[in-house]
Amino acid sequence: MSRVRVLVGTRKGAFVLTSDGSREQWRVSGPHFAGWEIYHVAGSTADPARLYASQSTSWFGQLIQRSDDGGETWRPVGNRFGYDGATGTHQWYDGTPHPWEFARVWHLEPSPSDPDTVYAGVEDAALFRSGDGGESWQELPGLRTHPSGPSWQPGAGGMCLHTVLLDPRDPERIYAAISAAGAFRSDDAGKTWRPINHGLKSEGIPDPDAEVGHCVHRLAMHPSRPDVLFMQKHWDVMRTDDAGGSWREISGDLPTDFGFAIDVHAHEPDTVYVVPIKSDSEHFPLDGRLRVYRSRSGGDEWEPLTNGLPQKDCYVNVLRDAMAVDSLDDCGIYFGTTGGQVYVSPDAGDSWKPIVRDLPAVLSVEVQTLP
Amino acid sequence: MIRVVLPAHLRTLARIDGEVRLEMDGPATQRSVLDALEARYPVLRGTIRDQVSHRRRAFVRFFACEEDLSHETPDSPLPEEVALGKEPFLIVGAMAGG
Numbered sequence: 331m332s333r334v335r336v337l338v339g340t341r342k343g344a345f346v347l348t349s350d351g352s353r354e355q356w357r358v359s360g361p362h363f364a365g366w367e368i369y370h371v372a373g374s375t376a377d378p379a380r381l382y383a384s385q386s387t388s389w390f391g392q393l394i395q396r397s398d399d400g401g402e403t404w405r406p407v408g409n410r411f412g413y414d415g416a417t418g419t420h421q422w423y424d425g426t427p428h429p430w431e432f433a434r435v436w437h438l439e440p441s442p443s444d445p446d447t448v449y450a451g452v453e454d455a456a457l458f459r460s461g462d463g464g465e466s467w468q469e470l471p472g473l474r475t476h477p478s479g480p481s482w483q484p485g486a487g488g489m490c491l492h493t494v495l496l497d498p499r500d501p502e503r504i505y506a507a508i509s510a511a512g513a514f515r516s517d518d519a520g521k522t523w524r525p526i527n528h529g530l531k532s533e534g535i536p537d538p539d540a541e542v543g544h545c546v547h548r549l550a551m552h553p554s555r556p557d558v559l560f561m562q563k564h565w566d567v568m569r570t571d572d573a574g575g576s577w578r579e580i581s582g583d584l585p586t587d588f589g590f591a592i593d594v595h596a597h598e599p600d601t602v603y604v605v606p607i608k609s610d611s612e613h614f615p616l617d618g619r620l621r622v623y624r625s626r627s628g629g630d631e632w633e634p635l636t637n638g639l640p641q642k643d644c645y646v647n648v649l650r651d652a653m654a655v656d657s658l659d660d661c662g663i664y665f666g667t668t669g670g671q672v673y674v675s676p677d678a679g680d681s682w683k684p685i686v687r688d689l690p691a692v693l694s695v696e697v698q699t700l701p
Numbered sequence: 702m703i704r705v706v707l708p709a710h711l712r713t714l715a716r717i718d719g720e721v722r723l724e725m726d727g728p729a730t731q732r733s734v735l736d737a738l739e740a741r742y743p744v745l746r747g748t749i750r751d752q753v754s755h756r757r758r759a760f761v762r763f764f765a766c767e768e769d770l771s772h773e774t775p776d777s778p779l780p781e782e783v784a785l786g787k788e789p790f791l792i793v794g795a796m797a798g799g
Contacts, residue, residue, distance in 0.1 A: 410753070
């Protein structure tokens with residue numbers, strides 16, 4: 331019978347939640363790396379026993395941990411993230427030039443074909459790659475040195491490269507998203523990059539139609555249709571059908587289109603999930619009701635999913651990397667909250683229950699579907 | 702012999718109980734002590750000083766003999782009591798809650 335392994339990164343450590351395919355009974359392992367911020371834990375699809383974790387604190391910097399046994403044991407690997415060449419400046423919050431400084435790894439994206447190859451999206455925004463299981467890291471500097479780089483500005487959480495999507499059809503094609511620079515695409519395995527933000531509109535930047543400067547919160551892709559991307563922007567839920575050539579808004583009848591997380595059903599490429607958040611100044615669900623919204627039409631038309639979720643007095647947030655889907659026949663949907671809950675829906679969102687209720691604030695959730 | 706006291710997170714990371722005792726040749730300086738410490742515990746590379754710039758991390762301080770040595774140059778000699786192992790070299794994480 332198939333199993334699932336949920337990898338949870340929190341403000342105070344990592345947790346591994348496992349269950350059989352029924353997703354009824356759960357074993358909780360952790361905290362791993364107790365007391366450290368775990369921005370992301372990711373598993374390799376090429377070797378599900380291979381996991382990578384981003385471990386950091388403001389005090390002691392960045393570590394990368396690796397497990398070769400599905401999270402039972404871990405060992406630190408390379409943590410030298412040196413920018414390649416002169417770093418130059420980006421804009422600071424006040425608009426003045428600010429030197430590029432490495433802060434932390436936000437997101438780890440293992441290669442779908444090689445467990446030793448993994449990408450790291452970091453703050454200040456840059457993309458790194460390891461080809462030796464995380465022992466050493468090399469920047470792909472073409473992104474950071476894009477001519478628009480000096481005009482990039484940080485979002486409130488820092489100038490983070492938070493999304494890395496690898497096209498399963500074309501190993502040369504990589505998508506990355508940076509808050510608050512926008513989305514970018516490479517068609518040559520990361521050597522060169524182009525902004526792909528045509529059609530995004532953002533109030534609060536000097537040119538609301540600018541090619542860069544948009545606060546993209548998250549991108550999602552269905553592997554069977556990699557030219558279609560879904561985006562949760564600061565405000566607005568967006569979609570592209572031509573690999574980022576142009577975007578159109580699909581917020582439709584959402585009660586608010588601010589949010590962070592977005593994901594796609596494992597077997598239905600037009601079924602999309604978001605968690606609407608009240609506003610950019612009030613990072614909690616509208617009316618204190620935690621609702622996931624699902625579109626079965628690729629956007630525009632959305633339905634609230636509330637069964638099992640708190641419908642009063644709920645003021646948690648769901649961060650950008652804190653939603654994931656499994657690939658069991660009945661697709662499971664998972665998300666974690668800043669209140670420490672991790673919820674599962676074993677029926678594609680129709681009903682929900684908490685796996686755990688009292689973890690530290692959840693930063694990230696990933697799911698592995700195991701044989 | 703140099704005695705080094707690490708903050709709790711770094712002792713856990715490096716699987717150290719109590720003080721670290723380093724046998725060193727040559728003068729005891731911040732740089733030589735940290736070089737020896739990182740050579741013995743490679744997992745500590747990058748946690749006390751930046752791996753690229755080698756600057757002390759902002760939330761880490763160095764104390765010894767009731768003095769703050771954080772702003773001494775990396776190659777300044779450490780106090781004799783530290784070099785002789787009578788007093789420990791203290792690596793301290795900034796106090797903060799949360």
